[in-house]
Amino acid sequence: MTLMIRVKEGQCNCGCGEEAGRDFRQGHDAKLKSALIKAHLAGEKVTVDGRTASARTVSERRGWGHFLQRASERRSGGQRRRVSVKVGRWTYDGEVVSVKGGVAKVRFATRDGETRTVERAVNEL
Numbered sequence: 001m002t003l004m005i006r007v008k009e010g011q012c013n014c015g016c017g018e019e020a021g022r023d024f025r026q027g028h029d030a031k032l033k034s035a036l037i038k039a040h041l042a043g044e045k046v047t048v049d050g051r052t053a054s055a056r057t058v059s060e061r062r063g064w065g066h067f068l069q070r071a072s073e074r075r076s077g078g079q080r081r082r083v084s085v086k087v088g089r090w091t092y093d094g095e096v097v098s099v100k101g102g103v104a105k106v107r108f109a110t111r112d113g114e115t116r117t118v119e120r121a122v123n124e125l
């Protein structure tokens with residue numbers, strides 16, 4: 001999945017296609033922001049006027065990098081998703097401690113009680 005944003009001259013930059021005197025119609029910057037955050041957390045690419053980049057790059061161009069950062073932190077600090085991870089021949093119950101660019105860090109305890117972290121693609125969890 002890719003977030004597609006098409007903006008023509010004089011149109012709102014969120015890609016809604018409505019006319020706007022400035023970059024955005026009122027409130028539409030928030031719409032674009034939340035779409036970028038969603039794409040970022042899912043590890044999806046963003047296409048703006050036919051050019052594809054990461055959600056992070058597109059956001060940083062607008063000075064919104066910190067919104068994505070905060071969303072990632074909130075996701076990792078909030079309710080942690082419980083998942084099963086297979087490591088070697090064992091399957092462990094772990095929890096997602098962070099998600100970045102479609103890669104999740106999963107923390108789990110080994111049979112010896114040792115805490116370990118592995119990385120897994122989000123879409124494999």
Ligand SMILES: [Zn+2]
Pocket residue numbers: 012013014015016017018024025028
């Ligand atoms: Zn708009």
